[in-house]
Amino acid sequence: GAVVSQHPSWVICKSGTSVKIECRSLDFQATTMFWYRQFPKKSLMLMATSNEGSKATYEQGVEKDKFLINHASLTLSTLTVTSAHPEDSSFYICSARGDRKETQYFGPGTRLLVL
Amino acid sequence: AQSVTQLGSHVSVSEGALVLLRCNYSSSVPPYLFWYVQYPNQGLQLLLKYTTGATLVKGINGFEAEFKKSETSFHLTKPSAHMSDAAEYFCAVRLTGTASKLTFGTGTRLQVTL
16 A cells, blocks of 8 residues: 655654654655544544645644644645644644545654653 | 444454454445554554445455445454454545545454453
């Protein structure tokens, strides 16, 4: 199957700082990328959907100024958590969908801990 | 709008026993259906999917699922459980439009005992 990578896999930061997470599709062009947040022992919560070259579409309740998403190319999307706070600590997972469109492939996730 | 229900948040089977994880969906149009597996501290890995055609779908690691439109179900099965199958399993549904998004079930944690 298609491969999606995320970097970093783990990040610990101080409260008030910003953290950038990268998501890359390694062997296909991702026309659409998705960012999810997963709380312990819970399902995935979709945060936003981004199409290459256009602004991300955020789900209801997700602060777009806090979670900045950029999808500048067909293989790269970034999520920046701005002015992070301890409540932003979570497991963030990206997903990408290519031109076949029916299947989403997921990255390995990034665990963020805000102290 | 579509939705997914996974019956049983936790399933425990003995090694070598049949695995059955239940998934029922609600959709106004024929959907795409997926099963993903998540190992601890990892992302999701696609196990199998149904889009069109044969209703019995075979996936990786010996898993298979059958799309039953009349029952709006897409249950996941494996004839013989292995210890390495212990993980969280998510059923997901998506409508066929390109702008449609995946909707996940709440997940089922599979425990495999000796």
